[in-house]
Amino acid sequence: MNKIRRVALTEYLNAVRSKAFIIGVLMLPVIMAASVAVQVFAQKKTDLTPRRFAVLDRSGQLYAVLAAKAKSRNDWLHTNDASVSVEMKGQRLKMDLPKQPEFVPEEFKPTGDDEKAAELQLSERVRRKELFAFVIIGRNVLARGATNHMELLYHTQTPTFQELPNWLDSTLNAEIRERRFTAAGVDSQQVRLLSQSVPLQRLGLAEKKTSGEVVAAKRDNPIATHAVPIGAMMLLFMTVMSSAPALLNTVLEEKMAKISEVLLASVSPFQLMLGKLVGTVMVSFTLSTFYLAGVAWMLWKFDQLGNVPGQLFAWFFLFQLLALLIFGSMFIAVGAACSEIRDAQNLMMPVMMTIMLPMMTWMAVLQSPTSPFSRALSLFPPATPLIMFLRIAIPPGPAWWEVALGLVLTTLFMIGCVWASAKIFRIGILSQGQAPSLPKLVTWVFSK
Amino acid sequence: MSPPLLTQPPRPAVRLTNVTKTFGAHTAVRQLSLSVPTGCTYGFIGPNGSGKTTTIRTILHIFHPDSGEVEVLGERSTRAANDRIGYLPEERGLYKKMTVHRVLAYYAALKGMKRADAAAEIQKWLAKMGLSEWADKKVEALSKGMAQKIQFIAAVIARPELLILDEPFSGLDPVNLEVIRAAILELRAAGTTVIFSTHDMAMAETMCDFIFMIYRGNKVLDGTLADIQRSYGEDTVRVNCTGGADLLRNLPGVELVRDLGQSQELRHPDPQALLRELAARTTVRHFEVCQPSLHDIFIRIAKPDSQEMQVPKTTGGGS
Numbered sequence: 001m002n003k004i005r006r007v008a009l010t011e012y013l014n015a016v017r018s019k020a021f022i023i024g025v026l027m028l029p030v031i032m033a034a035s036v037a038v039q040v041f042a043q044k045k046t047d048l049t050p051r052r053f054a055v056l057d058r059s060g061q062l063y064a065v066l067a068a069k070a071k072s073r074n075d076w077l078h079t080n081d082a083s084v085s086v087e088m089k090g091q092r093l094k095m096d097l098p099k100q101p102e103f104v105p106e107e108f109k110p111t112g113d114d115e116k117a118a119e120l121q122l123s124e125r126v127r128r129k130e131l132f133a134f135v136i137i138g139r140n141v142l143a144r145g146a147t148n149h150m151e152l153l154y155h156t157q158t159p160t161f162q163e164l165p166n167w168l169d170s171t172l173n174a175e176i177r178e179r180r181f182t183a184a185g186v187d188s189q190q191v192r193l194l195s196q197s198v199p200l201q202r203l204g205l206a207e208k209k210t211s212g213e214v215v216a217a218k219r220d221n222p223i224a225t226h227a228v229p230i231g232a233m234m235l236l237f238m239t240v241m242s243s244a245p246a247l248l249n250t251v252l253e254e255k256m257a258k259i260s261e262v263l264l265a266s267v268s269p270f271q272l273m274l275g276k277l278v279g280t281v282m283v284s285f286t287l288s289t290f291y292l293a294g295v296a297w298m299l300w301k302f303d304q305l306g307n308v309p310g311q312l313f314a315w316f317f318l319f320q321l322l323a324l325l326i327f328g329s330m331f332i333a334v335g336a337a338c339s340e341i342r343d344a345q346n347l348m349m350p351v352m353m354t355i356m357l358p359m360m361t362w363m364a365v366l367q368s369p370t371s372p373f374s375r376a377l378s379l380f381p382p383a384t385p386l387i388m389f390l391r392i393a394i395p396p397g398p399a400w401w402e403v404a405l406g407l408v409l410t411t412l413f414m415i416g417c418v419w420a421s422a423k424i425f426r427i428g429i430l431s432q433g434q435a436p437s438l439p440k441l442v443t444w445v446f447s448k
Numbered sequence: 449m450s451p452p453l454l455t456q457p458p459r460p461a462v463r464l465t466n467v468t469k470t471f472g473a474h475t476a477v478r479q480l481s482l483s484v485p486t487g488c489t490y491g492f493i494g495p496n497g498s499g500k501t502t503t504i505r506t507i508l509h510i511f512h513p514d515s516g517e518v519e520v521l522g523e524r525s526t527r528a529a530n531d532r533i534g535y536l537p538e539e540r541g542l543y544k545k546m547t548v549h550r551v552l553a554y555y556a557a558l559k560g561m562k563r564a565d566a567a568a569e570i571q572k573w574l575a576k577m578g579l580s581e582w583a584d585k586k587v588e589a590l591s592k593g594m595a596q597k598i599q600f601i602a603a604v605i606a607r608p609e610l611l612i613l614d615e616p617f618s619g620l621d622p623v624n625l626e627v628i629r630a631a632i633l634e635l636r637a638a639g640t641t642v643i644f645s646t647h648d649m650a651m652a653e654t655m656c657d658f659i660f661m662i663y664r665g666n667k668v669l670d671g672t673l674a675d676i677q678r679s680y681g682e683d684t685v686r687v688n689c690t691g692g693a694d695l696l697r698n699l700p701g702v703e704l705v706r707d708l709g710q711s712q713e714l715r716h717p718d719p720q721a722l723l724r725e726l727a728a729r730t731t732v733r734h735f736e737v738c739q740p741s742l743h744d745i746f747i748r749i750a751k752p753d754s755q756e757m758q759v760p761k762t763t764g765g766g767s
Contacts, residue, residue: 010554
């Protein structure tokens with residue numbers, strides 16, 4: 001036991017003293033702050049050149065309105081700063097939105113009836129950078145049922161700029177609707193009122209307390225029902241993925257650097273492997289503690305910590321432990337069996353596929369956490385740490401017996417993985433040459 | 449060097465009894481019995497791939513034998529004695545990113561040594577090897593020779609009762625070789641049992657109390673050098689004559705002519721007849737009948753064209 005502790009402690013200290021760990025963990029807030037600063041800087045560098053565009057209004061009725069709306073928008077931009085505010089511990093935090101460029105329309109009067117010539121003429125002006133874009137409004141745009149998709153045409157050579165076409169779409173269509181209502185003798189104000197949608201309120205279930213008092217159902221909280229489960233599962237996945245695969249490298253490096261044999265003269269292969277696993281669990285728990293503390297602080301700052309059940313933190317560490325022991329032992333076995341990184345990459349494929357399984361299926365589980373598929377998947381040991389954790393995080397969570405059964409099955413599977421990996425490790429760690437095939441690894445597992 | 453007192457020591461440091469170890473269809477060690485007396489220096493020799501390292505790993509319980517019994521420092525078939533064994537493997541490696549002190553402290557801790565004892569021992573050995581100022585440097589900053597000395601210190605740091613060295617002198621320059629050799633002799637004088645494998649026959653002759661040779665998994669030599677040489681008789685002749693190796697190779701009855709430059713070494717069943725033959729044909733400047741060297745014996749057993757197993761020349765002592 002003392003030797004396992006010694007190996008684990010050395011593995012832990014080697015990892016947490018490495019530059020990769022320090023950069024990955026301690027520098028994370030710095031990197032995040034820097035990325036936010038870069039984004040803010042980039043937003044301030046938005047191209048605010050006024051977007052001049054021509055309007056060929058064949059209906060002859062919409063340009064004036066469009067020009068008035070553009071002027072009104074430009075005036076608003078000059079006098080107002082677009083911003084959003086967020087509630088943070090009782091204080092409102094105001095954040096500026098990116099500034100937007102002015103839109104400058106000009107009316108284009110074609111000299112003849114040749115539509116193609118007009119289109120070409122305007123296109124040439126766009127190419128010469130005299131215009132940013134041009135719009136052609138069809139003759140029948142106000143006619144009822146003018147939905148042939150050819151009545152409003154937007155031309156540009158910068159299709160990635162979305163603000164102008166979006167603004168044109170909403171402004172012109174709002175005006176067209178108003179005019180159609182008026183032409184049909186319908187009060188547009190009345191139509192708006194009558195067609196106003198009724199929002200669907202999402203709620204949980206009513207409860208009856210032991211005192212007999214009935215507690216009304218609470219409104220659905222998307223943070224608690226979606227953001228927390230998904231975020232927590234992703235964080236669990238991230239901490240496992242940033243720790244377990246590193247075991248492959250350390251074992252392989254020790255093997256390639258011929259350190260393993262020295263260690264095996266002092267500790268048994270099982271002690272060495274277990275020490276490495278324990279060391280990795282300690283590294284991963286350190287990472288999780290940093291990340292969870294940071295996330296909890298952020299949630300507290302935004303008054304959202306109440307949406308995270310306290311026991312979720314305990315489940316997080318428990319499932320992290322199981323995942324690390326399962327996948328860590330698999331990575332150790334692969335590292336011990338191979339003599340080169342290239343060989344290890346081939347053998348890693350099945351392990352990676354197993355790890356990625358929950359990532360490929362979690363959406364279906366989120367949609368229907370109690371479906372037979374979700375239940376079966378959460379009881380499938382390689383997927384249990386992530387999928388069962390996700391189900392626990394989604395209110396109201398699975399039945400207790402499902403959690404208990406999942407834990408028992410996963411623990412048994414974990415013991416099997418560690419046992420099989422120990423067998424592979426014992427044989428593989430001193431083997432040289434070509435990496436064994438998967439069937440060969442199976443024979444190692446069942447060899448004496 | 450004189451062998452230690454060998455009046456039937458009560459318990460050998462290492463005793464292998466009918467040990468067999470196979471890897472798939474390949475038998476690495478076959479029915480090997482070996483007894484290493486406490487306090488001696490035991491040399492393991494043999495061609496590459498003959499089973500030396502497998503035998504060493506079996507003694508260390510890194511490999512479990514398919515059959516037979518392994519007893520090390522009084523412990524049978526368990527790793528219980530491993531903390532009392534120092535081991536320097538043939539292929540060496542150290543943690544490059546760790547400091548010299550941390551690496552040595554780690555290896556000492558794995559042997560169950562207390563931190564304070566380890567610190568004192570590390571200081572002592574680094575001073576002895578002239579590496580004191582490198583204690584806080586990372587291993588990657590060391591030269592190859594320095595790293596090899598650190599590796600040696602790692603093997604002896606926990607004051608082992610049994611020290612196993614697999615090719616301890618390979619790759620060392622003459623200065624460092626002498627430093628390591630002196631350290632081994634010092635440990636042996638202090639009572640440590642030393643087993644080392646080597647391809648350097650001269651080193652084995654001068655350092656070892658006993659020689660053990662394994663060839664194709666079988667024990668072919670085991671005993672003191674004198675006993676082994678005696679068992680091969682006085683059929684080796686060292687000659688210096690006009691005509692040299694070319695002349696000697698064409699003489700009847702001559703085997704294994706080894707050209708040493710100024711003289712030639714060869715084997716002949718009747719040295720007197722050879723001398724008469726030579727005297728009749730050429731000028732003989734030097735003619736000496738001697739026992740075969742360990743090098744010669746090694747070649748005789750393991751010469752590349754040897755198709756059949758040689759008859760084992762076990763002469764006691766070890767087994």
